[in-house]
Amino acid sequence: MAYHRRYSRPGTNRTPTCDKISEILGSADKLAGEYSFGGRADTLPPTPGLFVNGVGMILLPLVSEHAKKLIAKCRQSRDRPNMDMGKSWLQSDQVEMKNPSWQAGMEKLMKNIARGTGYMDIHFTACLTN
Structure with missing residues (x-):
């Protein structure tokens, strides 16, 4: 889910900062990775020694x-x-x-x-x- 829409409050002018925040949020899907992930737990040996x-x-x-x-x-x-x-x-x-x-x-x-x-x-x- 990407944020493609630029948000502004009714009756206010958008600022460059607001536009930059919208741009960053719009790219979050490409950069963020996963917030949690998993898989088989075989990366580490069963006993660390x-x-x-x-x-x-x-x-x-x-x-x-x-x-x-x-x-x-x-x-x-x-x-x-x-x-x-x-x-x-x-x-x-x-x-x-x-x-x-x-x-x-x-x-x-x-x-x-x-x-x-x-x-x-x-x-x-x-x-x-x-």
């Missing part, structure tokens, strides 16, 4: 034993020291995805996101943060 320093390889789905070890490894957020959750952050430099297919899958996923959202000229990256 999640490894945490001081804990070891983490199985997914998460088992109680590993959950307890992760909780012990986490620290309280510096940004939100009064959170009820207490220790809730794990530094990204403590985490590694050891499955060699994971990075290739992430790169493919970023390309799919760029294509699906209409931002083919933008380089998407995914990175762990604390």
Whole structure:
């Protein structure tokens, strides 16, 4: 659905700004891509090979034993020291995805996101943060 009609309120003169907005809205279908998209979830491997320093390889789905070890490894957020959750952050430099297919899958996923959202000229990256 494209906006081809130029809108103005009765009794008012259109301004160049209004014309520009109409032009941009008119091109939205060509540029916007999809607002949501989906498909088969086979871009990423079923197991990332999640490894945490001081804990070891983490199985997914998460088992109680590993959950307890992760909780012990986490620290309280510096940004939100009064959170009820207490220790809730794990530094990204403590985490590694050891499955060699994971990075290739992430790169493919970023390309799919760029294509699906209409931002083919933008380089998407995914990175762990604390």
